[in-house]
Every structure is written in structure tokens, then in C-alpha cells.
Amino acid sequence: MTKTALITGATSGIGLATAREFAKHGINLILCGRRLERLKTIQNELSLLTDVYILNFDVSHKTETSKAIESLPEDFKVIDILINNAGNAHGLDPIQDGSIDDWDAMMDINVKGLLYVSKAIIPQMTERQSGHIINIGSSAGKEVYPKGNVYCASKHAVLAVTEGMRIDLNPFGIKVSAINPGLVETEFSQVRFKGDKKANEVYKGFKALQAQDIAEIIYFVVSRPDHVNIADMLIFPKAQANSVTVKKNF
Template structure:
């Protein structure tokens, strides 16, 4: 029997790569996002390339009612959800706390924390009823170590870390795995969103480094989700070789200088 994975924020970056990799391995896929055109395009690609079933759910994860309506509709179409990947998330702005944009703060809190809670609240009871499941929360190195001007974004990712630990305890009696994947620097649309479309500033983040890719993260999620039933990766942090953590980074040119 084919398994089903639900991936939030699947129209780009990590989410799209995760949905694609699991489809490649025969999973039926439910993809969510706000951009209908991108959802439909990805649905067509995955079904044509891999012969699996794709269900699209267009909604804003910040809107509690939309989340509840979407999962209610999904239950009419599929029998079970084996894996939930809470991937939808973003950073908005990069400024000191006294200069921060309150609208940016609310967007990050509503997406990264409340959105994760809204959809987990709808899916976890389904997994409990079926006696199995796996929830994967995409965190960040920013949820392990705070960096300058990261304040509210870091706070939301620290919240994801705490929620993941709590979920693991709450859902353990029901055979539900809970895993946190915490990537460091990765080249996706993340910085473009953070800097509100400023391509030059977004690209500058990755100058002279080889960052992680969306496919790297997808591969790690797939590994964690396909371990034997008795094995659960609780918490996994990964960075590119240029990073030691969310703060300390060495450029490629600096590495060359050190080697000389």
C-alpha cells in the first residue's frame, strides 16, 4: 500500500524538493501553499513523472479556519496521512529589536509558530487514530543559537524546537515519531523573501560559500522518514562545510588563506 505524505509550503524550496523526492520513491503526495498556479504545476509534474497521486490544498497556513477547512476536505479524499512535514516558514527583515517592523514580526510568528500548530492540531488526531505516523518539523540553526538582528525569527525557531520536543513526549504513547530537522545556510528563496525581493542582497548571503541545497534537506528528511519502525531521529542539525553553526562561517577564500 502506498504511503501518503503531506508537505506544507510545497511551492518552492525545501517543500518542493521534499515532495518531489518522496513522489520519486512512490509516495502519494499532498502539497499545500498559497500560490495555486505553482501547486497545479507541481501536481502535473509529479503525476506525469512518477505516476503517483497528488492532492493540492491552497490555503494560507496563518489562517486557522482555512487550515481546518483544508484538512477536513483532505479527509474526504484520502484514508490516512503517514507523514506530515511542517515546512512552511519564513524570515522577514533583519534588524535590531528597537528598529524591527512589527508587521514582519507578526508574519513570522503567525507562519512559523501558529501555522505549525494549526495544521499539527488537525493532523495529529488522525495519526493517533491510525496508530502510527511521523511528524517532521523543519527548524533551523537559528533555533539553536541566536544571531545578530535575528531576534524574532530566532525566537520562532526556538519555539519550533520546544514544540518538537513537547510533541515527541505527547505523541510517544501512540507510536507517532517526531523529528526536528535544523538546516543552516541553504540557498533557496529564503533570503529573497527575507529581503523582500532584493535579489542582490539575497545573493550576497551566499557569496564565496557553498550553501546547502533544497535537495540536501529533502534527502535528510527522506532518510529520517524511512528508518526502521523502531528507530526515530529526534533532532538533527546540518550545515554546509563553510558553517560551524548559525553564527560562525568561513568563506572559501578564507579557507584557502588558512591552508597557505
């Protein structure tokens, strides 16, 4: 039976790579994002492989999120797989210099957005007593690094929510997984540094993870037999040992 996956943050990076990977395997897609033109382009590309529906909304807006998911047509209403991928990092500042607007943006999208989307979808999974939720965390959810304070806090929260979900949804037979990448070469640093040229230095001197690497791992997780739940994965590039130890060759 063909499954349907809803992916947030599907217009770039890990979300887009996961959409492409799922499409190759015939999983129907609901792709969510804030950039409508990108969503349309991706829909045109992947519709050659599978059925694709797009939802243009911001996960940090509670009402907008619930309305968008309620608006799904009949053919896309049953969601088997939820990939909570939408997230961001803003700034890399010591706590005393941090921007409250940056803090709000990270908490609103990384934590509250994940909760809003999950809240809109979990009831149908509990009713059917099946489903798989994958929350995209970060190595920053495992350890705090200098100047990472609130971003790290948001990703620690993602792990806590994931563990809580896994406990609460266990009686319903719903799988809940966390995927925690280290350094992945995406638009992440461009967003964090707000277009500053230092974003270009982040991935120099070593081979970072690519979005496709994580997408393949996500597909592996969702394609395990029914009795297998991969609860938590931490993925680094070979050059990375922890959040602050990276072997660079210059």
C-alpha cells in the same frame, strides 16, 4: 503499503525538493501552498510518478487550514507523514528597529501555522496509533545571532513544540522529528530582504546547502525502520561552523 505525506510550503525550496524526493519513492502526496499556479504545475510534474492532491491555503489562517484539511477526498484522508515545512523570515533588524508586521508574519506562519496544521492532522494519527511528524526548524532554533531576535525566537519555539509533541504523542507510537538546516540556498533570503539586492550576497563565496540535500535527509528520516526515530538533526554546509561563522572565498 503506500504511504501518504502532507507537505506544507510545497511550492518552492525544501518543500518542493521533498515532494520530488518522496515522489521518486512512490509516496503519495498532498501538497499545500499559497501559490495555486505553482501547485498545479508541480502536481502535473509529479503525477507521472505518484498520486498527488493539492491544497491551496495559508497555514497562518486557522479556519482556512482546518477547512482545507477536512476537504481532502477519501483517497487522501489518511496522512502517514506530516512535513511542517511552511515558514519564513522577514527582516534582519536589531530589536529596537524591528517591524511589528514582520514579527507577526514570522510568529503566525512559523509557530502558529505549524500548530494549526498539526492540530488538524494529529487526531487521526492518535486514533490509528501511527504516523510521523517532521518539523522543519533551523540552526536559528539552536542559537540566537545578531539581528535574528524574533526569527530565532520563532525557530526556538518550533524546537520546543517538537519536543513537546514527541513527549505527548509517545504513548500513541507516533514519531516526531526536527530537521534544522543552516544556510540553504532557496528563496529564503529573497523573502527576508524583501527583494533587496543584498539577498544575492548571502550565498556568495561558499557552497551553501541545496534544498535537495535536505530533501534526501528528510527521506532518510522517514524511511528508517519502525523502531527508529531520528529525533533531532542539525545540518550545516561544510563552510559553516555556527550561525555567524562561515568560511567564504572571495
